[in-house]
Amino acid sequence: METLERKPRSHEHVRAGIISTARKIARQEGWQAVSIRKIADAIEYSAPVVYEYFDGKEVLLNAIRDEGFTYLNEQYHRIMKLYRDPEKRLYEISLIQWDFALHQPELYQVMYNLEGAYCSVPVYQSDALQAVSDTICEIIFSFIPKAKESIRRLYFEWWALSHGMIALAMTMQDVQPLEQSEQTYRESMRQFVRRLR
Amino acid sequence: METLERKPRSHEHVRAGIISTARKIARQEGWQAVSIRKIADAIEYSAPVVYEYFDGKEVLLNAIRDEGFTYLNEQYHRIMKLYRDPEKRLYEISLIQWDFALHQPELYQVMYNLEGAYCSVPVYQSDALQAVSDTICEIIFSFIPKAKESIRRLYFEWWALSHGMIALAMTMQDVQPLEQSEQTYRESMRQFVRRLR
DNA sequence: CAGGCACATTAACACCGTTAACCGTACACG
DNA sequence: CGTGTACGGTTAACGGTGTTAATGTGCCTG
Numbered sequence: 362m363e364t365l366e367r368k369p370r371s372h373e374h375v376r377a378g379i380i381s382t383a384r385k386i387a388r389q390e391g392w393q394a395v396s397i398r399k400i401a402d403a404i405e406y407s408a409p410v411v412y413e414y415f416d417g418k419e420v421l422l423n424a425i426r427d428e429g430f431t432y433l434n435e436q437y438h439r440i441m442k443l444y445r446d447p448e449k450r451l452y453e454i455s456l457i458q459w460d461f462a463l464h465q466p467e468l469y470q471v472m473y474n475l476e477g478a479y480c481s482v483p484v485y486q487s488d489a490l491q492a493v494s495d496t497i498c499e500i501i502f503s504f505i506p507k508a509k510e511s512i513r514r515l516y517f518e519w520w521a522l523s524h525g526m527i528a529l530a531m532t533m534q535d536v537q538p539l540e541q542s543e544q545t546y547r548e549s550m551r552q553f554v555r556r557l558r
Numbered sequence: 559m560e561t562l563e564r565k566p567r568s569h570e571h572v573r574a575g576i577i578s579t580a581r582k583i584a585r586q587e588g589w590q591a592v593s594i595r596k597i598a599d600a601i602e603y604s605a606p607v608v609y610e611y612f613d614g615k616e617v618l619l620n621a622i623r624d625e626g627f628t629y630l631n632e633q634y635h636r637i638m639k640l641y642r643d644p645e646k647r648l649y650e651i652s653l654i655q656w657d658f659a660l661h662q663p664e665l666y667q668v669m670y671n672l673e674g675a676y677c678s679v680p681v682y683q684s685d686a687l688q689a690v691s692d693t694i695c696e697i698i699f700s701f702i703p704k705a706k707e708s709i710r711r712l713y714f715e716w717w718a719l720s721h722g723m724i725a726l727a728m729t730m731q732d733v734q735p736l737e738q739s740e741q742t743y744r745e746s747m748r749q750f751v752r753r754l755r
Numbered sequence: 756c757a758g759g760c761a762c763a764t765t766a767a768c769a770c771c772g773t774t775a776a777c778c779g780t781a782c783a784c785g
Numbered sequence: 786c787g788t789g790t791a792c793g794g795t796t797a798a799c800g801g802t803g804t805t806a807a808t809g810t811g812c813c814t815g
Contacts, residue, residue, distance in 0.1 A: 380680060386685050391650040391678075393676050394598075396770085396771060396772080397771080397772060397773085398770085398771075398772085404793080406795095407794070407795055407796080408772085409771085409774075409775095409794080409795075409796095410793085410794070411775085412772095412773075412774080413793085413794090417772075417773075418772065418773095439598065447566060460719020469747070473725070473729070474672065474673050474729070475671065475672065476671045477671060477674065477675070477676030477677065478674070479590050479673065479674030480590075481588075483729075483732060483733075484729060485730060485732065485733045495710075499668060503795090507697075514742050515563055517723075517726065517734075517739070517742055518723075518742065520722070521719065521722035521725075521746075522718065522719055523722070524725065525716075525717070525718035525719055525720070525721045525723070525725070526714075526722070528716040528718075528721065528722070528725065529611070529714065529717060529721060530672070530717050532680075532681055532682075533681075533682055535680060535682065536680075536682045537714075541713070545711050545714055547713055549595045549718075558666055593801080593802060593803080594802080594803060594804085595801080598805075603763075603764095604763065604764050605803085605804085606763075606764075606765090606804085606805075607762085607763065607764090609803095609804075609805080610762085610763090614803075614804075615803065615804095653763080667801095698800090740780095
């Protein structure tokens with residue numbers, strides 16, 4: 362078993378290729394256009410090979426979704442280390458959310474089943490989402506030490522406001538320029554954070 | 559053949575049957591389970607018949623979406639006749655939005671391409687959406703007579719807040735009870751309207 | 756009776772997700 | 786050395802999808 366050293370690496374390479382190809386197709390043609398065969402063609406394999414790495418399309422989409430939440434979580438922690446002020450933290454994280462959604466729209470779409478993307482695994486089952494939620498709740502708590510239920514409510518409001526503006530801005534970007542939507546987003550999130558005082 | 563048994567059905571009846579069948583399947587199994595053949599089976603026709611009424615799935619979905627916006631528009635006008643106070647009007651319309659989304663989720667999903675529903679026709683091309691938008695903007699203007707751009711911005715905020723909370727409440731309903739989400743929704747919308755004063 | 760018309764169906768094409776069967780190669784072992 | 790076997794990958798197939806062309810079928814009219 363000398364070749365054990367090389368195999369896993371190429372294995373990981375192929376796996377990453379599948380994911381990045383799926384994302385590329387989704388970004389260019391929408392999630393509706395992503396098919397196993399198209400992915401297989403792009404990585405120059407036959408379709409069944411994909412099933413060696415993911416037990417079906419569901420699992421592949423779920424893996425990509427998880428990648429999204431994990432990335433988001435990393436960005437959150439970057440902000441947490443960068444700032445200490447809770448107000449600044451929450452505002453900066455709001456901006457992270459915007460940048461993430463607009464720079465990697467295909468990820469944001471599969472995370473929330475937007476624009477034809479469909480991953481039947483419930484989003485709330487993702488551990489990474491749980492981590493993301495906890496981070497936000499922690500920030501809110503740090504300058505509004507209320508009851509746990511009250512915190513959850515504020516978190517829900519923050520999330521809804523952010524998600525709603527992002528989702529609408531994405532679908533309306535042909536009729537309302539993104540710069541304008543972004544300005545409104547920043548202002549709204551700033552006001553939300555301000556109101557928490 | 560046995561075609562004698564089938565009762566003659568009017569054009570409108572069949573058309574309505576196609577739409578209501580599509581909605582029924584979508585409601586029970588999700589939009590990604592809706593297929594032309596399944597619809598045809600349910601209305602006891604062969605698949606090509608559907609194409610006599612709608613030039614492809616796209617057009618069918620778009621028609622259903624339009625039905626949604628039209629219904630919403632009717633509800634809006636009902637509220638407009640019922641109340642004169644702008645504050646009351648906007649709040650009641652917010653509640654309409656919630657009820658609509660939760661009682662007819664398959665409509666709300668196809669209107670905004672949620673949960674696997676996908677209608678490639680841009681939503682902003684719907685005349686009914688335009689009418690809905692105008693109604694909201696009119697209300698906002700009636701008690702905040704600012705510049706047109708400012709009104710559009712407030713409308714965008716109202717819409718995003720409503721849509722965000724509804725979308726999240728729908729996807730999270732297994733982990734957060736709808737009654738709780740509804741309470742938060744009402745409170746948030748109430749505060750939003752209040753802030754407009 | 757022939758023709759045309761309206762309606763509906765069958766058959767086909769090119770895809771899709773998924774799986775079973777197969778094939779060649781390289782390595783391990785008798 | 787020969788042989789078996791495990792592995793990496795393929796082809797082929799099944800049932801399903803959207804969509805369209807060709808084909809009936811019954812009925813009304815000239």
